[in-house]
Amino acid sequence: MNAPWKRDGSANVPAGLPPPLEAIRDIVRRVVEHLPVQPPSFVLARVLDQMLLPRLPADAREALSRRIVELQITDLGIRVRLQLEARGFCVASVQGEPALRILAPAASYLRLLRGEDDADRLFFERALIMEGDTELGLVLKNTLDALGPLFGTRNTQSM
Amino acid sequence: MSAVVEGGSVVKPELVCPAGSLRALQMAVGAGADAVYVGLKDATNARNFAGLNFDDAQLREGVAFAHARGARVLMALNTFADARGVDPWYRAVDTAVAMGADALIVADTAVMAYCRSHHPQLRLHLSVQASATSYEAIEFYRRHYGIQRAVLPRVLTLSQVAHVVRLSMVDIEVFGFGSLCVMVEGRCALSSYVTGQSPNTAGVCSPPSAVRWQDTRAGVEARLNGVLIDCYAPDEPRGYPTLCKGRFDVEGRRGYAIEEPTSLNTLAILPELIALGVKAIKIEGRQRSPAYVEQVTRVWRAAIDEAAGSAGGYSVRPEWNATLMRFAEGQHHTLGAYDRPWR
Ligand code: SF4
Numbered sequence: 250m251n252a253p254w255k256r257d258g259s260a261n262v263p264a265g266l267p268p269p270l271e272a273i274r275d276i277v278r279r280v281v282e283h284l285p286v287q288p289p290s291f292v293l294a295r296v297l298d299q300m301l302l303p304r305l306p307a308d309a310r311e312a313l314s315r316r317i318v319e320l321q322i323t324d325l326g327i328r329v330r331l332q333l334e335a336r337g338f339c340v341a342s343v344q345g346e347p348a349l350r351i352l353a354p355a356a357s358y359l360r361l362l363r364g365e366d367d368a369d370r371l372f373f374e375r376a377l378i379m380e381g382d383t384e385l386g387l388v389l390k391n392t393l394d395a396l397g398p399l400f401g402t403r404n405t406q407s408m
Numbered sequence: 409m410s411a412v413v414e415g416g417s418v419v420k421p422e423l424v425c426p427a428g429s430l431r432a433l434q435m436a437v438g439a440g441a442d443a444v445y446v447g448l449k450d451a452t453n454a455r456n457f458a459g460l461n462f463d464d465a466q467l468r469e470g471v472a473f474a475h476a477r478g479a480r481v482l483m484a485l486n487t488f489a490d491a492r493g494v495d496p497w498y499r500a501v502d503t504a505v506a507m508g509a510d511a512l513i514v515a516d517t518a519v520m521a522y523c524r525s526h527h528p529q530l531r532l533h534l535s536v537q538a539s540a541t542s543y544e545a546i547e548f549y550r551r552h553y554g555i556q557r558a559v560l561p562r563v564l565t566l567s568q569v570a571h572v573v574r575l576s577m578v579d580i581e582v583f584g585f586g587s588l589c590v591m592v593e594g595r596c597a598l599s600s601y602v603t604g605q606s607p608n609t610a611g612v613c614s615p616p617s618a619v620r621w622q623d624t625r626a627g628v629e630a631r632l633n634g635v636l637i638d639c640y641a642p643d644e645p646r647g648y649p650t651l652c653k654g655r656f657d658v659e660g661r662r663g664y665a666i667e668e669p670t671s672l673n674t675l676a677i678l679p680e681l682i683a684l685g686v687k688a689i690k691i692e693g694r695q696r697s698p699a700y701v702e703q704v705t706r707v708w709r710a711a712i713d714e715a716a717g718s719a720g721g722y723s724v725r726p727e728w729n730a731t732l733m734r735f736a737e738g739q740h741h742t743l744g745a746y747d748r749p750w751r
Contacts, residue, residue, distance in 0.1 A: 309459060367697035370735050373645050380623065384458055384616040391459030394697045395429035 287340055290329040293320075294338035300399045302337055309392040312385060316348035317341040324354040349385045353377040364398035420716040421681070422688040424482065424581065425705045428460045428695055433470045433481075435702035440709030443480040445513060446470060447694065452500040453484040454537060455694040456611030464503060471508040480510040484694075486535035488516045488608045498522050505530060513559070514538075515608075520553035533581070534558040537608060539595055541568075543575040550578050557581055559690060562588060562672060566746045570684045579687035584674050584708060586692020587648065587737045588667065588744060589613070598651040603633045614650045621649075630654075647737050671736035672744045675707075675724045678715040700735050707731050 305313075313333040318341075320329045332341040341347070357376045360366035368390045371377035379386045393399075425441035427433035436444045447453030449461045462470060471481045483504040489497040497519050504512055505527050512530060514520050515537035523530050536559040540546045546558045557579040560569060573580045589596070589607075596613075600606035603618040618633040627639045630649045637654030640646055647653050647669025656665045672692070674681065681689065689712065691704055707728045715722045733741065 312458065364697075365699055367700040367735060369648075369696055369737075370700065373647065373737055375643070375646065378621075378628075380621055383619040383621065387457055387616045388459040390697075391428065391457060395431055395459065397431045397698070 289327050290331055290340040293329050294331055294340060297331070298337040301396075304396050306392065306395075309388055312388040316382070316385060317345065318385075318389070319347035319350045320358075321350065321352045322355050322358065323352050324356075347381060349379065349381040349389070351377065351379055351386070361393070362399050368394075418682065418716045419685065419687070420712060421686050422581075423705070423708050423712055424688050424690045425701060425708075426586075426691055426694040426696065427470070427701065428455065428457075428693075429698065430462065430466045430470050430473075432694075432696075432698040432701045434473055435698040436705050437474050437477050437479045439702045439705035441479055441705050443482055443510070443688070444470075444474060445482040445484050445690075445694070447484045448500055448503065450496060450500070451490075451609075451611040452487055452497050454486050454535075454607045454611050455484075456487075457616065457695055460695060464507065467503070467507040467509075475508070481508075482511045482513055482533060483509040484513045484535065485519060486513050486515045486537045487611045488537075489518050490609070494518055494522075498526075501527065501530075511557075514555075517553070520549070520555070524553055528554075531556050534578075536561050536583075541572075543572050546572065546576050546578060550576075557687065559583075563745045566677065566680060566684075569681075569686070569746070573685045580685070581688035581690055582674075582681060582686050583672055584678075584681075584689035584691055585704060585732060586672055588670060588672050588742070589652075596652070599632075602635050602651055614648065619649045669737050670742050671732070673729070673732055673736070673741035674743060674746060675711055675728060675732070677743065677746060678711055679722050682712075682715055696735070703731055704735060 310333065315332060315334065317330055317332050320331075321327070330341040330343065330347060332339050353371065353376060357366070357371050361368060361371070368377060372379070422442040423440065424443045424445060425436040427436050427444040427446050433444050433446060446467065447455055447461045448467070449463055450456065453461065455461070467483075474481045485497065485500050485504065497516065501512065501519065501523055510531060511533050512523060513533045513535045514523065515535040520532060523532055532553060532555045534540055534546065534549050534555045534557065538549070539561055540549060540558055541561055541564060546555075549555045549558070555578060558576065559581040560572065560583075562583050564572070569580070569582060597606050599613040599615075600609065603615055605612055605615045605618075607613045614632055620631045622629045622631065624639075627641050627644075628646075629636055630638045630640070630646075632649055632651060637649060637651055639655070652666045653664065653669045654666075655662055658665050674689075678689075689708065691708060693700060693704070711724070711728055729741070
């Protein structure tokens, strides 16, 4: 049995939001909870098409292909469901169990995307939870690690 | 404690850091690693995880990057060649040589023999997977295959390490930090028992395809190929889903039957390790992110420089331990076997 989508901030929901966001968390959540899954998924799909797809190695592309990945931003109540198709990232249907579900607060996603944190560490601390196909999760993690920050890049070449 | 002196100065051990990707390699070198160790994208190394490791082009680029900054690249070829065919291991040796790796970290005698006959100039390090815990075993590998360094399994006490260093004619490398693999490395088949794959065969302990996390009423269950190995309460920190770190009911009591999830951290005994004449300190974690590699490398660079540079003034800085603690599996540290009273 996979975790139901919990909105009470307890149990299976990873904690941790930077203080400035913490103050408006409940307001943001009340608003976005009532939004359908589609708009944030659509926006993220376009962003990933631009920033990730051109750099995605063939093996990762194959592993992700036609598998539903669900991301839950636990502290903001946002849920996106994506699927990689031949033409790029698409919004996946709201029905059906995703192949992989990742639950983490916004701060964890941000730190990972900036290359500032280690997914294993977040996992040990329960600031990131993964359900479903662990291997797919690992492909995703290792691929993103190898690519480096998708934004806010620190230039390692100059070191 | 008297320091080891060569030509009038303390011998500073080499800092050997993990790199699961080109980016991690660049971060490690940038943060002060003297050497990085890497693997190819196949079962010839003990961290054969999807999306991890180097293809030929990345290895070539990594070697160029490291060499341009005075760092060395060691290639882990540390699984045991398959009876069905040793060719992938031999090909990996040839690849390492062609790409300019500075040394190979090897465990299998067939691979060592191939290196000796086909690439006699190639520097060989005996992998921890070979499980050589005594001076006599290391000497055997030196005489027969010309190994120039041995990585000691994490099962020896400090005095046992001292004994091996004193007698060995090759450099000795020890683990400084990272997740613990508690068995006499290279001899553990626990993972194979449940999943059919183990580090020495397939290059993976607990292959990810066999791992499932499930939220249940009792807590979050970690299963390996269907076998329940732990159940975590909602607020409990988690560890890697390996059989050795699972919690089991044994004689009516539930607990860590084999080993707790914890990380080795030898910062506290670094001056002693240097004084013994240990030639290299290894950081575990090719499966970890570049952020881990960079921050852990920075701590160890500073610690080694200070321990080797100051005459008796070394002390572990709280911020070093704080950084290492952040990344530790199980959120706590141990000196492991180094300070066990048993012999
Ligand atoms: S089961 Fe544990 S001791 Fe055995 S190889 Fe895996 S991590 Fe090491």
